[in-house]
Amino acid sequence: MSGEQDENAPSHLNEGTVVKVSGAAGRVRALAALTTGVVEEARRRHGTYPTATAALGRTLTGALLLGGTMKDEERLSIELVGDGPLRRAMASTTGAGRVRGYVANPAAHLPSKRGKLDVAGVVGSGMLCVIRTQPWNKEPYRSVMELVSGEIAEDLAHYLVTSEQIPSAIALGVFVNRDGDVGAAAGYLVQLLDGADAALLRQVERNVASLPPVTTLALDGAGATDILAAVLAGIETTPLESYPARFACSCTRARVHGAILLLGRDEIADMIARDGGAEVTCEFCAERYVVSAEELEMLNAEPAGSA
Ligand SMILES: [Zn+2]
Numbered sequence: 109m110s111g112e113q114d115e116n117a118p119s120h121l122n123e124g125t126v127v128k129v130s131g132a133a134g135r136v137r138a139l140a141a142l143t144t145g146v147v148e149e150a151r152r153r154h155g156t157y158p159t160a161t162a163a164l165g166r167t168l169t170g171a172l173l174l175g176g177t178m179k180d181e182e183r184l185s186i187e188l189v190g191d192g193p194l195r196r197a198m199a200s201t202t203g204a205g206r207v208r209g210y211v212a213n214p215a216a217h218l219p220s221k222r223g224k225l226d227v228a229g230v231v232g233s234g235m236l237c238v239i240r241t242q243p244w245n246k247e248p249y250r251s252v253m254e255l256v257s258g259e260i261a262e263d264l265a266h267y268l269v270t271s272e273q274i275p276s277a278i279a280l281g282v283f284v285n286r287d288g289d290v291g292a293a294a295g296y297l298v299q300l301l302d303g304a305d306a307a308l309l310r311q312v313e314r315n316v317a318s319l320p321p322v323t324t325l326a327l328d329g330a331g332a333t334d335i336l337a338a339v340l341a342g343i344e345t346t347p348l349e350s351y352p353a354r355f356a357c358s359c360t361r362a363r364v365h366g367a368i369l370l371l372g373r374d375e376i377a378d379m380i381a382r383d384g385g386a387e388v389t390c391e392f393c394a395e396r397y398v399v400s401a402e403e404l405e406m407l408n409a410e411p412a413g414s415a
Pocket of ligand 1: 357358359391393394395
């Protein structure tokens with residue numbers, strides 16, 4: 109990592125990496141994600157304070173890891189709703205390393221506890237909701253459960269164990285620099301699959317217990333592959349996949365027009381007369397769309413029923 113950056117150059121490139129391996133002849137599956145650029149992009153877009161940045165970054169990284177276990181075409185969303193100042197954290201991924209997300213209160217921040225950002229404190233007690241949308245199933249698969257700790261990694265592990273019945277260990281971490289930007293973000297997920305025995309479980313537990321925090325590994329320069337090697341030390345592995353991750357939203361100007369059309373002709377005419385245009389901000393990525401009066405007039409002139 110370079111210590112000096114040109115003020116005008118982007119300090120991060122909205123990029124991360126997800127690496128997936130299989131181990132012990134298919135009895136264990138593990139993924140690691142290095143998401144510093146992805147989380148920094150989210151922080152920059154939403155203007156989050158450090159504790160909110162950590163909560164959002166863990167949620168985004170968790171979504172990328174869980175998304176890495178899905179089949180193509182599946183979509184996954186994670187939502188935490190708590191009674192802490194953050195109120196809500198949300199991330200969704202379409203697989204293939206694309207993730208987007210937000211928190212209800214970007215200014216949520218608490219004093220650090222024992223040198224760590226108090227993510228559980230800003231989340232509070234509440235519920236975790238995981239929705240998996242599979243095109244081959246009519247209804248999305250929805251799991252709702254109480255938060256175990258609000259630390260997010262434990263909550264997602266609890267979801268995997270209880271709802272998907274897959275023994276899983278997850279670590280998620282975000283290191284926020286003194287000036288508020290993201291110094292490191294990373295995570296890993298280890299899952300024991302059919303045929304895993306007690307010896308394999310003990311080996312994984314020993315490895316995980318002996319590791320420093322995942323942000324320490326990332327700050328020391330470890331990549332996703334290095335993190336996986338540490339998590340699965342002593343277990344033979346086969347690489348499965350490696351792909352870039354990025355913060356990416358599906359919003360477009362055309363979708364914004366569609367949303368405005370739903371308001372009805374009278375309301376659109378009102379917006380033209382009253383405000384001389386409209387401004388729409390995407391909840392997921394904070395992209396701001398300024399819609400001119402001329403655009404609104406054109407929308408209103410379209411035949412009813414078209415969008
Ligand atoms: Zn968006």
